[in-house]
Amino acid sequence: MSEVILAATDVRKYFPITAGVLKRTVGHVQAVDGISLELYQGETLGIVGESGCGKSTLARVLMGLIPATSGSVKLEGEELVGMKPSRLRKIRRDVQIIFQDPYSSLDPRMTVGKIIGEPFEIHAEVAPKGERRRKVQELLEVVGLSPEHINRYPHQFSGGQRQRIGIARALALRPKVIICDEPVSALDISVQAQVVNLLENLQSEFGLSYIFVAHDLSVVRHISDRVGVMYLGKMVELGTEDQIYERPTHPYTQALLSAVPVPDPGLRGHRKQIVLTGELPSAANPPSGCRFRTRCWKAQSVCAESEPALEVRDGGDHPSACHFAEVIDVTHAAY
Amino acid sequence: MPESDILQAGTPADSKAVASLYFDTTAPLLDVQELRVDFQTKEGVAHAVNGVSFTLEAGRTLGILGESGCGKSVTAQAIMGILDSPPARVVGGKVLLSGVDLLTLNEDARRQIRANRIGMVFQDALSALNPVFTVGWQLGELFRKHRDFSRKQAKQEAVRLLDLVGIPAAGQRVDDFPHQFSGGMRQRVMIAMALALDPNVIIADEPTTALDVTVQAQIMKLLADLQAERNMGLILITHDIGVVADVADDICVMYAGREVEKADVYAIYDSPAHPYTQALLESIPRVDMKGQQLASIQGLPPNLTSMPSGCAFHPRCRFARERCREDTPPLYTVTPGRLSACHFFQEVLDS
Ligand SMILES: Nc1ncnc2c1ncn2[C@@H]1O[C@H](COP(=O)(O)OP(=O)(O)O)[C@@H](O)[C@H]1O
Ligand SMILES: Nc1ncnc2c1ncn2[C@@H]1O[C@H](COP(=O)(O)OP(=O)(O)O)[C@@H](O)[C@H]1O
Ligand code: SF4
Ligand SMILES: [Mg+2]
Ligand SMILES: [Mg+2]
Numbered sequence: 001m002s003e004v005i006l007a008a009t010d011v012r013k014y015f016p017i018t019a020g021v022l023k024r025t026v027g028h029v030q031a032v033d034g035i036s037l038e039l040y041q042g043e044t045l046g047i048v049g050e051s052g053c054g055k056s057t058l059a060r061v062l063m064g065l066i067p068a069t070s071g072s073v074k075l076e077g078e079e080l081v082g083m084k085p086s087r088l089r090k091i092r093r094d095v096q097i098i099f100q101d102p103y104s105s106l107d108p109r110m111t112v113g114k115i116i117g118e119p120f121e122i123h124a125e126v127a128p129k130g131e132r133r134r135k136v137q138e139l140l141e142v143v144g145l146s147p148e149h150i151n152r153y154p155h156q157f158s159g160g161q162r163q164r165i166g167i168a169r170a171l172a173l174r175p176k177v178i179i180c181d182e183p184v185s186a187l188d189i190s191v192q193a194q195v196v197n198l199l200e201n202l203q204s205e206f207g208l209s210y211i212f213v214a215h216d217l218s219v220v221r222h223i224s225d226r227v228g229v230m231y232l233g234k235m236v237e238l239g240t241e242d243q244i245y246e247r248p249t250h251p252y253t254q255a256l257l258s259a260v261p262v263p264d265p266g267l268r269g270h271r272k273q274i275v276l277t278g279e280l281p282s283a284a285n286p287p288s289g290c291r292f293r294t295r296c297w298k299a300q301s302v303c304a305e306s307e308p309a310l311e312v313r314d315g316g317d318h319p320s321a322c323h324f325a326e327v328i329d330v331t332h333a334a335y
Numbered sequence: 336m337p338e339s340d341i342l343q344a345g346t347p348a349d350s351k352a353v354a355s356l357y358f359d360t361t362a363p364l365l366d367v368q369e370l371r372v373d374f375q376t377k378e379g380v381a382h383a384v385n386g387v388s389f390t391l392e393a394g395r396t397l398g399i400l401g402e403s404g405c406g407k408s409v410t411a412q413a414i415m416g417i418l419d420s421p422p423a424r425v426v427g428g429k430v431l432l433s434g435v436d437l438l439t440l441n442e443d444a445r446r447q448i449r450a451n452r453i454g455m456v457f458q459d460a461l462s463a464l465n466p467v468f469t470v471g472w473q474l475g476e477l478f479r480k481h482r483d484f485s486r487k488q489a490k491q492e493a494v495r496l497l498d499l500v501g502i503p504a505a506g507q508r509v510d511d512f513p514h515q516f517s518g519g520m521r522q523r524v525m526i527a528m529a530l531a532l533d534p535n536v537i538i539a540d541e542p543t544t545a546l547d548v549t550v551q552a553q554i555m556k557l558l559a560d561l562q563a564e565r566n567m568g569l570i571l572i573t574h575d576i577g578v579v580a581d582v583a584d585d586i587c588v589m590y591a592g593r594e595v596e597k598a599d600v601y602a603i604y605d606s607p608a609h610p611y612t613q614a615l616l617e618s619i620p621r622v623d624m625k626g627q628q629l630a631s632i633q634g635l636p637p638n639l640t641s642m643p644s645g646c647a648f649h650p651r652c653r654f655a656r657e658r659c660r661e662d663t664p665p666l667y668t669v670t671p672g673r674l675s676a677c678h679f680f681q682e683v684l685d686s
Binding site: 188200266331 | 553626
C-alpha cells in the first residue's frame with residue numbers, strides 16, 4: 001500500500017465535567033480514549049459506531065480543531081499535538097472537514113461565493129485576489145453547481161446542494177485529506193447517492209484521502225477501503241472493508257451489522273439477529289476491562305478484569321479488541 | 336348473516352360521540368380513498384397529498400415509503416385528524432375506519448377515535464410527550480379520561496404498559512419525566528401511549544429515524560411483536576427502504592404527494608414496476624454487498640406549488656418520453672392488487 005499521510009497514536013480526548021459555581025472539575029468524559037490509526041495516501045478509512053461513541057471528537061482532534069488530551073497526531077510525519085497555532089493554521093490547509101449539517105455549517109448571511117472563497121483569505125498564497133472569483137466558479141463547477149449561482153445565499157439551495165457547497169469550500173485549498181463527518185446523514189436517499197458519487201469522483205480526480213465518519217454501515221461499506229469500529233471512545237475492531245463486513249470478530253461489530261436492515265424481504269428471518277440489551281454506559285464512568293462487557297452476550301469474568309487490546313488474535317486476520325474474538329457471518333443469510 | 340352480527344356498535348369504551356356510529360366489522364379495517372390535502376402557502380396552493388388510496392387489514396403491516404416532503408406525515412395526520420387547518424385543508428377523499436368515514440365526524444368523535452381506535456407513534460418522542468408531567472401521569476391520564484379509572488388504577492395500568500413495552504424497573508420509572516429516558520426508552524414510552532387503550536390501528540411515523548441501528552432493531556421488533564399479538568393493523572411510515580423490507584406486508588411508494596406504486600413487499604423489491612421505485616432501490620448501498628457506483632436519481636423532487644405537467648416524476652425519469660410530459664398516468668393495474676402510476680410500467684418491469 002501507499003504511504004501513511006495521517007497517523008494517530010494513542011490519542012485521548014477527555015472533556016472535563018464541572019460542577020458548582022466554582023466550576024470545579026468533578027470528572028471527565030472519556031470521549032476518545034487511546035485510539036491509534038493510520039490513513040494511507042488515496043484511501044478512504046471509514047469510522048462507524050453509534051452516536052456518542054466519539055466519532056466527531058476523533059475527527060476534530062485529527063484535524064487539530066480541538067487539542068488532544070494526550071497522544072500524537074502526525075500529518076506527513078509532522079506532529080500536530082502541541083504545535084504552535086500559527087504553524088497549525090498553515091498546515092491545516094492540507095486537512096479539511098465536511099460536516100453533517102449543511103444547514104448550520106454555512107453562514108446564512110454570506111453569499112456562496114464568499115463562503116467558498118473564505119479559505120483564500122487565510123491562505124492568500126493559493127489564490128491571489130484577482131483570481132479568486134474564477135477559482136470559486138471553478139469549484140462550483142467541480143461539485144456540480146452552476147457557476148452563475150456564485151451570488152446566491154445558502155437558503156436558496158436544497159440540502160444536497162448545500163452539502164455540495166460545503167464540499168467546494170473544503171476543496172478550495174487543495175487539501176490532501178478530507179475528514180467527512182456524517183456528510184450524507186441528513187440527506188434524502190436519492191440525493192445521498194449523488195453526494196457519495198461526487199465524493200468518490202473527487203477522490204480519484206484529486207488523489208484525496210478520506211476519513212469517512214458515519215453511523216450508516218451500508219454507506220460506509222460502500223465508500224471505504226478500510227473500516228474502524230468504535231464503541232465508547234475505543235476502537236474495537238479495525239480491518240479492510242471485506243474483513244469487517246464479511247468476517248467480523250468483535251461481538252459489538254457483529255451486533256451492529258446484524259441490526260442493519262437489508263432491502264431484500266427474501267432474507268427476512270434468515271439473517272442472524274443479535275439484539276443487544278441494556279443501555280449505552282456513560283463515557284464519564286465507563287465499565288472496567290472491556291467497555292462493551294455490560295451489553296455483551298459473551299462476557300466472562302476476565303472481561304471485567306482486563307482490557308482486551310486491539311490486536312490480531314488466533315483465527316482472525318485483523319485486529320479485534322475482544323478476549324473471545326471469533327468470526328461470525330452476520331450480514332448474509334444463514335439457511 | 337343477521338345485520339346485528341355485521342354491524343357492531345361502538346365498544347362500551349367509546350363515549351356518546353362515538354357510540355352511535357356503526358363500525359362494520361366486515362369492511363376493511365382502514366380504507367383511505369382518494370385523500371387530498373392542500374396547504375395554503377405564500378407561493379400558492381401546495382398539493383401535499385394528491386389522491387392517496389390504500390387499504391389496511393387487521394394483522395397486516397403497510398409500509399409507506401418515500402423521501403422527505405412527499406406527503407407521508409400529512410397523510411398520517413389527515414387520517415388522525417390532527418392537521419393544523421389552516422394552513423392545511425382536506426379537500427377530498429374518505430378515511431373509512433371499519434366503514435365509518437372519519438372525515439365526516441365532529442372533533443369530539445375524532446378525539447375519541449384517536450384515543451380508542453387509532454394510536455400514533457411519532458419520530459420525535461421528546462416533543463410528542465409533555466415535558467412537565469411524569470410518563471406515568473401521562474399514561475394514566477388516558478385511563479382516567481377515557482376509562483373513568485381512579486388515580487390508583489390508572490397508575491397500575493401505566494406500570495403494566497411500561498413493563499409491556501420493555502422498560503426495565505417500570506414500577507420506579509413510572510414517576511420519571513420524559514427527558515430522564517434515553518431516546519430508545521422514550522420511544523417505548525410513546526408506543527405504550529399509543530397502545531394504551533387497545534387501538535385497532537397503529538400509525539408509526541418514522542418511529543426509528545432518530546435512533547441508532549441497534550436500538551432501531553429493538554423498537555421494530557417490539558412493534559412487530561405487539562402487532563402480531565394483538566392483531567392490529569400497522570402503518571409504518573419511513574424513508575428507509577431496508578426497514579420496510581424487514582417488516583411490511585404491503586408497500587405504498589409515494590412521490591410528490593401521490594402514490595406511484597403499490598404492491599406486495601416481495602414483488603416490489605423483486606421487480607419494481609415504477610421508475611422511481613426502481614431508481615430508489617438502485618441508489619442505496621447494501622451492507623451485505625460491496626456494490627458498484629450508486630445509480631443516483633438526477634435532480635430534485637418538484638416544488639408542490641408548481642408541479643411538472645403530466646407525470647410528476649418525468650423530469651427525473653430515465654424512461655420518460657413525450658407522453659409523460661402530457662398525460663398524467665393513472666394508477667394502472669399491473670397484476671391484480673399491484674398498481675403503478677407509470678405509462679411504461681411493463682418496460683420498467685422488463686428492464
Ligand atoms: N465539547 C464537549 N464537552 C463535553 N462533552 C463532549 C463534548 N463534545 C462531545 N462530548 C461527549 O463526548 C462523547 C462523544 O461525542 P461525539 O464525539 O460527538 O460522538 P459521536 O460523533 O460518535 O456521536 C459524548 O459522550 C459527548 O457527550
Ligand atoms: N405547515 C405546513 N405549511 C405548509 N406546507 C406544509 C406544511 N406541512 C407540510 N407541508 C407541505 O406538505 C408536504 C408534505 O409534507 P410531509 O407530509 O411532512 O412530508 P413527509 O413525506 O416528509 O412526511 C411538504 O412538502 C410541505 O411542502
Ligand atoms: S410515466 Fe413516464 S415519466 Fe412517469 S415514471 Fe413512467 S416513464 Fe417516467
Ligand atoms: Mg458525531
Ligand atoms: Mg414526515
